[in-house]
Amino acid sequence: MVDDDLEISNLVQYTLESMGHQVQLCDNGREVMDLLRSYKPALLILDVMLPGIDGYSLTSLITEDAETRQLPIIVLSALEPSRTMFQKFTQVTAFLTKPFNTDDLMEAVKTSLGRKF
Numbered sequence: 001m002v003d004d005d006l007e008i009s010n011l012v013q014y015t016l017e018s019m020g021h022q023v024q025l026c027d028n029g030r031e032v033m034d035l036l037r038s039y040k041p042a043l044l045i046l047d048v049m050l051p052g053i054d055g056y057s058l059t060s061l062i063t064e065d066a067e068t069r070q071l072p073i074i075v076l077s078a079l080e081p082s083r084t085m086f087q088k089f090t091q092v093t094a095f096l097t098k099p100f101n102t103d104d105l106m107e108a109v110k111t112s113l114g115r116k117f
Contacts, residue, residue, distance in 0.1 A: 002026045002055070003047040003076065008098065012045055012076075015102045016109065029053030033061060036068050043112050048077040056082070059089050072112040076100060 001016075003009045004027045013023040024039050026032055030052035036044070044062070048055040055075060062068045073091050077083075078098040086092045094108035 001045045002029065002032055002050060002058075003045075004028060004050055005047070008047070008076065011102070012105065015105055019106060019109065021109070027051075029055070029058055032058055033065070033068075036062070036071065041071070043072050043074065043109065045074045045076060048075060048079055048082050056085055059086065059092065063089055063091065074105075074108050074112055 001009055001012050001023055003012070006027070009025050009027070013025060016023050024035065024041065026035055029050040032053075046055045046058060050058075055077070059073060059075075062071060062073065069091065071091060072093045073089070074094045074096065075083075075086050075092055076096050076098055080097045083095045083097075086095055093112040096104055096108060
């Protein structure tokens with residue numbers, strides 16, 4: 001989970017942990033690529049506006065990297081118009097607008113991971 005808003009990060013972490021997932025939090029774009037290589041998550045939840053490097057640029061880097069290009073990504077953003085920017089990325093499996101409904105997040109996670117709980 002990458003978001004610089006602690007309340008959003010905590011909400012996502014609580015929601016995902018209640019589903020039985022382990023969650024690693026990151027609050028800036030600079031550390032994401034290193035964390036992806038060391039943590040190797042099954043899914044990335046990503047904000048668009050981040051300090052260091054924005055979510056769109058990160059998604060581009062993830063797509064270009066052989067180690068991460070298959071990683072499913074859920075984008076969370078208060079910027080609804082940015083949805084269209086992410087449509088070209090096949091690994092972006094969902095785009096949720098903040099504030100979001102946790103039921104929608106849980107469904108997006110289930111769909112992104114390709115299994116039912």
